[in-house]
Amino acid sequence: MKKFALITGASGGIGAATAIKLAREGWNLYLHYYKNEQKMMEFLKKLKTYNTELIPICADLSTEAGVQTVCSSIFHLNAIVCSSGTAPYGLFTDLSEHTIDEMLQLHVKSPLIIIQKLLPQLMKTPESSIVLISSIWGQTGAACEVIYSTVKGAQIAFVKALSKEIARSGTRINCVAPGAVNTNMLQRFSEEEIEVLASEIPVGRLAEPEEISDVIAFLLSKESSYITGQVIGVNGGWYT
Template identity: 55%
Template sequence: MKKFILITGASGAIGQAIALNLAAKGYSLYLHYNLNQQAMDKLLKRLEPFNGEYIPIQADLAEPDSYQRVASQIFSLDGIVHNAGHALYGLLQELDEGDAARLIQVSITTPLLLTKALLPKLITKKAGSIVVISSIWGQTGAAYEVAYSTVKGAQIAFVKSLSKELAPSGIRVNGVAPGAVETPMISGFSPDELSAVEAEIPMGRLGTPEDIANGVEYLVSGQSSYITGHVLSINGGWHI
């Protein structure tokens, strides 16, 4: 029987790596995206050799009713990977209210309500895995990224609390906290700035989307069947 995983933000670099990794392990996928139709088309093409079912779902998760649009297109379900999100740089006193509202909606409110809407499908099976992609800044905080650090910290609290609530139903909830990863999110940094970051990381390099995807695959799989409420730090030793 096919197992279906929902991945939000599947058109991004980390989302694509997660999709390819899970497809290679035999999962069928619901692939959420917003504006990047071209990236989604390319991803679907790359997934063809794996012979699963790959269902794209378009929605702007900043819209309050977007979770209903996504949930209405999901039938059989075995897991959720909450990966959608975006960075927000700047001093707190310069924070735009609209930007803050969008960040909170995409990173906290929509995942919360989408999970609520989909939980009956997992509870009925008495099994399932939910993985939330948080950030190192949700663990340690970052100057000039206060709003982003705040929502990422809230995601970690979501993981820890929901894991306790769902454990009796056989559903595991875990998080992944990436450090600096080679994605378009860091494209605004200069080569010198990136070199300075690499110098701070004990392993001496940035992470790759595949590094994150490997962690997600482990937490989704039966290999982590006794792990819940855990946040897996994938950061090359930058934060322990």
């Protein structure tokens, strides 16, 4: 039987690595993206080599209309991976109310509503799984990333609560909490700043997106059938 997974933020570093990993494993994919259509079209060509069904979905998840677009595009579903998002950097006192609203919509309300609307489809299958990509900062917090830490912490609380509510249905939900990952999200930092950052991590380097996608794929697999409501830190020992 065909397996379908929805990946939000599929054009980002972790989302794209997850799409490649799942396509290799025979998953059919709904690939959500926003803005960079040319990049997504090129990515689709790359994924076609895996002989899997690919359904691109363009939607702005910082809006309620974007959420509706995603939900109305899904027809069969076995898994959801929520990996879209941005991370504004700066003092909390400098954040605009618009930015705070946008972050709450993008990282909290939109994933919650997507999952709420699609849960009935997931529950039609004997085993289904949801993975939210949170962050090390959702676990421990970070100065100059206060709103990002807040919304990522909210994702963790949501996973812990919902897992208890849906466990008997056969649907599992977990969080992956990456540390510093070699993606475009770190472009705001200089080479020297990234070197200092890497030196603070016990393993001495940043994670690659594929190291995060391996954990996501595991949480979607039968090998993790007794794991739900958990936060899996993938941070090189940076936070334990």
